[in-house]
Amino acid sequence: MISWISDVWQKILEIVNGVGSTMDELVTRLDAVQFDEDFIITTWLGTIHYILGTPLYMMFTTLLLIGAGFVLWKLIKIVINAISSLIPGLKGKVRIE
Helix, strand or coil: CCCHHHHHHHHHHHHHHHHHHHHHHHHHHCCCCCCCCCHHHHHHHHHHHHCCHHHHHHHHHHHHHHHHHHHHHHHHHHHHHHHHHHCCCHCCCCCCC
């Protein structure tokens, strides 16, 4: 009876260790990323920051991020509705507006 609790605990420990090692690998990979200062986007954002000043630049980038979020939300809704229309059992049950 107690053996299954031990098995569950071992499985949880394996999952936690796996997530920890994956996160460690992610940090190592992210540390290896190098950004080019002459990249067109960084040059463009730097110029906008210089022209607008910090407060307006922060408002501009915030609006860009919010707009990108709305575009992603719209795309996710389209994908979910397409998937739900393909599966007959989900028709009418999953509706995102």
